[in-house]
Every structure is written in structure tokens, then in C-alpha cells.
Amino acid sequence: MNWSEFFNMGGYAFFVWTSYALTFAVIVANIVFPIMQRKKVIARIRRAIRREQIELDKKSA
């Protein structure tokens, strides 16, 4: 079997490779979104900590 035969998938190339490409995209999305979500959550908590620190400083001043 050569490579062009392999990519041709017996004439079903469009269906097979679109399926595999979509699967790849869904897997990447499942990796990227939780990592972005984690950064967002941590940034939000950091902001809250800073805000509370400023409030505390105001009160003590």
C-alpha cells in the first residue's frame, strides 16, 4: 500500500478524513478550554485578593 492509496481511503477520503479532523479538533478543544478556564479562575481570585487588600489598607489608614 502506498501513501496516496492510503489517503484516498478507497474513495471515502472525504468522509473518513473529515471525521478524523473533527475528532482532532474536539480533542484539542477539550484540552485548550479547561486550561483557559483555569487561568481565568486564578486571575479572578487574584483580583479579589487584591481588592480586599486595598479595602483593608483603606480601613487601617
Added chain:
Amino acid sequence: MWNWIQRFSSPKHFYSMSAPLIKWFSAGALLIGLYGLYLGLFVAPTDYQQGESYRIIYIHVPAAWMSLFVYMVMAVSSGIGIIWQIRLADMVAAASAPIGASFAFLALVTGSLWGKPMWGAYWVWDARLTSELILLFLYLGYMALQSAIEDQRSADKASGLLAIVGVVNIPIIHYSVEWWNTLHQGATVTKFDKPSMHIDMLIPLLLMAVAFKLFYAAVVLVRTRNEALYRDRNRRWVRELVERL
């Protein structure tokens, strides 16, 4: 016993325990997935009826199995969260929904791309396809309820009840190919008889199923950790942890 469960299901304990597991699950998913792909695309023989198009099976079937498995995880942990008020269980359920939805979506789309050359249509309203579409809507409904309700405990209760009621759909999906006349082929692996599939085709399928499962395990841990950080954002352990990062 109860104290033990309480301690081990504390978000803080979970957060520290889960870090190494994510690495192991990811590495396992990658290695087994690549080997399964290699066997499925290069080694497995051509199907005598469907030609090369059948190779969609190596992603379609694992995605479909996972869409059911993740739903059961979501429903069972919702139940645990509602009955025993274990917060970690609610977090696992909320973390599972988007992953399960993505698997259901994948099962539908790859099935559609497989259906076109084999049945002549991208979509037919038959029992298997329709019940799988309802599964996707149940996931989306769960996510909509989670984000629509401000109070976290009410959100968990409402979306959890939806998840539990939706379990009725799971046996319908599984048995749909037996109960109704359908274009969709019957079970070839999950039946009590010997699987009616050549062993060289079956092994890559099972490897891909394991890889998908490990992938879900890794992603659900990452997402549950995010949930734990967010929901405990005003607690001391999260504050201390964020300041150390």
C-alpha cells in the same frame, strides 16, 4: 467511615491528590490512542462490505460509548451530590457535562459522515440517531441550568435532577437498534454472544475506547480542579494556593 468519606472528598484534598493522576491519564491516553490509531488505520483489514469507510468506527464508536458513560458518571455524581451533599460529586458532574456533550456531538457528526456513503443520507430520524441527539440536548440543558442559576446549590440541584431524569434515555439509546427498525447497524461488540467482528478490527477499537476513557479521566480531573478553585474561591485553602502559584 463517614468521616473518611468527608475527608477524602474535600475539594482541598482532591486538588492535591489529582495533580499526578492527570499526567498519568494523559500519557496513557496519548500512547494507547496512537497505537490504536496505527492498528486501526494501517493494520486492520478492509471491511468486505463497507470498504475503507468503516475506519470511521475507530472514533465513532468510542465517542458514542463515552457519551453514554460520561452521562452515567454525571447522573450518578449528581445523585450523590443531592442525597449526601458531597460537594466534590457536584463538581465532578458539572465538569463532566461539557466533555460528554463534546463526545455526543462527535458521535453524531462522525456517524453522519459515515451514514452518507453507506445509507445515502447524512441524517435520518430513526431511533438511534434521534435518541443520541436527545442525549446531546440533555447535556446542553444541564449546562444551561448550571449557568442560568446564580446560587450554586440550587444550580446543582436543578441540573442534577435533569441529569437523573434523563437517565431514562440511556437504555433507549442502547436498545434502540433492537426495539425499532433502524438503518443503524446492531451491536457488534457489546452483546453477550461473541463479538461479530474480526479480531484485527476489534483490538484497535477496544484500544481507542480505552484511550478515550483515559482522555476523559484526565480532562474531567482538570475541569473538576477548576470547579474546586472557583467554588471555594473565598476559602482559605484556595487563597493560599493562588498566592503560592
